[in-house]
Amino acid sequence: MTEKKHRRKRDSRGRAWGHWLLLLLTVFLLGLVWTFVDLKPHVDENFFFSSHDPIAQESDKIDRMFGGDSQLILAVAAPDISSPSYLERLGRLTDQLDSIPSVDSVESLADGPKNEKDAEKSPFWTRLLIAESGHSSNVVMFASTRNPQELINRIEAIVAQFNARDFRIEIAGAPYVAEMIRRNLLHDFQVFSLTAFLLFAAVMLVLFRSLKLTLGMLVTCTNAVLATLLIQAAFGKKIGVLTANLGTIVFVIALSHLVYMTFNWQALAGGHLDSGHLGSQARQMTLPASFWSMVCASLGFASLLIVPAKPLQELGVGGTLGAVVAFACAYLMYPAFLDWAGAVQRKAQYKAQGPFWQRRFLWICVITILASAALSLGLPRLR
Numbered sequence: 242m243t244e245k246k247h248r249r250k251r252d253s254r255g256r257a258w259g260h261w262l263l264l265l266l267t268v269f270l271l272g273l274v275w276t277f278v279d280l281k282p283h284v285d286e287n288f289f290f291s292s293h294d295p296i297a298q299e300s301d302k303i304d305r306m307f308g309g310d311s312q313l314i315l316a317v318a319a320p321d322i323s324s325p326s327y328l329e330r331l332g333r334l335t336d337q338l339d340s341i342p343s344v345d346s347v348e349s350l351a352d353g354p355k356n357e358k359d360a361e362k363s364p365f366w367t368r369l370l371i372a373e374s375g376h377s378s379n380v381v382m383f384a385s386t387r388n389p390q391e392l393i394n395r396i397e398a399i400v401a402q403f404n405a406r407d408f409r410i411e412i413a414g415a416p417y418v419a420e421m422i423r424r425n426l427l428h429d430f431q432v433f434s435l436t437a438f439l440l441f442a443a444v445m446l447v448l449f450r451s452l453k454l455t456l457g458m459l460v461t462c463t464n465a466v467l468a469t470l471l472i473q474a475a476f477g478k479k480i481g482v483l484t485a486n487l488g489t490i491v492f493v494i495a496l497s498h499l500v501y502m503t504f505n506w507q508a509l510a511g512g513h514l515d516s517g518h519l520g521s522q523a524r525q526m527t528l529p530a531s532f533w534s535m536v537c538a539s540l541g542f543a544s545l546l547i548v549p550a551k552p553l554q555e556l557g558v559g560g561t562l563g564a565v566v567a568f569a570c571a572y573l574m575y576p577a578f579l580d581w582a583g584a585v586q587r588k589a590q591y592k593a594q595g596p597f598w599q600r601r602f603l604w605i606c607v608i609t610i611l612a613s614a615a616l617s618l619g620l621p622r623l624r
Contacts, residue, residue: 260457260460260577260578260581263460263461263464263574263577263578264460266464267460267463267464267467270464270467270468270471271463271467273467273471274467274470274471277471277474278470278471278473278474279474279479279480280430280470280480281423281427281480282422282423282426282427282430282480282481282482282484282485283423283479283480283481284419284420284422284423284426284481284482311383311384311385311386311414311415311416312381312382312383312414312415313381313382313383313384313396313412313413313414313416313417314379314380314381314382314412314413314414315334315338315379315380315382315396315400315410315411315412315413316372316377316378316379316380316410316411316413317331317334317349317377317378317379317380317408317409317410318376318377318408318409318410318411319376319377319407319408319409320376320407322350322371322376322377322378327408328350328351330403330408331349331350331351331378331380332349332351332352333403334349334351334380334399334403334410335347335349335351335352335380336352337399337402338380338382338396338399339352341384341392341395341396341399343384343385343386343387343388343391343392344382344383344384344392345383345384345385346382346383347380347381347382347383348369348370348380348381348382349370349378349379349380349381350370350371350378369381382396382414384416386416389416389419389420390420390423392416393416393417393420396412396417397412400412422482426480426482426485427485429485429486430480430485430486430488433486433489434486434488434489437489437492437493438459438463438492441458441459441462441492441493441496442455442458442459445458445496445500449503451582453578453581453582454503454578454579454582456578457499457574457575457577457578457579457581457582458496458499458503458575458578460574460578461495461499461570461571461574461575461578462491462492462495462496462499462567462570463492464570464574465491465492465494465495465563465566465567465569465570465571466488466491466492466495468566468570469487469488469491469559469562469563469566469567470487470488472562472566473558473559473562478555478558478559481551481552481555482552482555483552483553483555483556484552484555484556484559487556487559487560487563490560490563491563491564491566491567494538494563494564494567494568495567495568495570495571497534498527498531498534498535498567498568498571498572498575499571499575501527501530501531502523502524502527502531502571502575502576502579503523503579505523505526505527506519506520506522506523506579509522509523509526519579519580520575520576520577520578520579520580521576521580523576523579524572524575524576528572531568531571531572532568535564535565535567535568538560538564539560539561539564539565541560542556542557542559542560542561542563542564543557543561544557545557545560546558546561
């Protein structure tokens with residue numbers, strides 16, 4: 242009996258420190274991700290094509306033969322594109338664009354044809370530089386895209402200097418489109434990650450009414466996300482078009498395991514079982530179904546590896562890895578927080594409130610419906 246008591250004391254001490262060690266692990270992983278992982282999405286002009294795609298391979302051959310400069314076009318609109326003031330401003334715009342180090346050549350009405358009349362007589366210059374409406378002209382640039390972010394930033398700064406109501410400038414071209422996609426992805430990555438973290442934290446706190454359980458879920462899901470990002474970075478995988486929200490996907494996958502495990506833990510607590518190992522018992526009860534759920538999710542993501550589109554392949558790799566890591570984190574980390582929450586407390590709540598799925602979540606449903614209705618007001622802005 243004495244040996245059993247000592248063993249129970251050692252187990253209880255281990256469980257008492259387990260959740261604190263996991264909190265320290267979260268801080269450690271967060272530091273590693275901040276230091277070694279590039280969280281900015283990477284989008285180039287050929288982001289859609291895999292390196293094994295025949296079209297991409299032919300494009301690479303052409304670039305090697307004739308040079309790989311990218312084309313950017315600035316459409317400059319004005320009431321009269323033949324006026325001296327327009328051509329004077331267009332000339333200064335052309336000179337400043339040409340002064341950018343990565344720009345190889347710039348063609349416009351102020352640098353190419355002799356003047357606007359000369360351009361109208363030439364079929365080549367007319368098609369290249371003058372719009373069909375006759376109210377705007379093009380500035381055609383060829384530039385190296387080794388550092389597209391710096392290039393687009395320099396172009397935007399110059400455009401901001403010249404842009405006016407009677408001298409409107411619009412930018413087009415593959416490098417510019419790729420940079421706009423990258424910026425929007427970065428914005429979505431920041432917004433959706435923070436929103437998912439706060440939203441799921443609030444929902445879990447309301448549903449399970451335990452700060453310890455909510456903290457355990459957030460720590461476990463966060464560790465799954467951080468571990469996935471670290472492993473991807475270790476294998477040289479960068480954040481792409483469809484993997485910008487991979488963190489949110491992994492967070493939700495991990496959370497699904499935790500919800501079912503917590504429900505089983507509550508059922509065990511109501512059954513008056515041994516309160517010292519309820520976390521382990523709930524893990525064993527949930528493991529088989531959760532394992533096959535992870536297998537199905539992994540196979541679903543893995544099916545994307547055979548498609549030619551590069552973004553889908555990246556999502557397949559990241560999703561498969563994330564599903565496995567989320568499963569491992571859920572069953573290695575979360576039981577420590579279940580034991581920390583305390584089965585005695587849960588038994589009292591179980592008796593007072595009844596079985597979990599028999600509760601009436603009236604106010605939660607009302608708030609959810611009202612929040613959904615409020616968010617639906619932004620639907621007309623989606624295009």
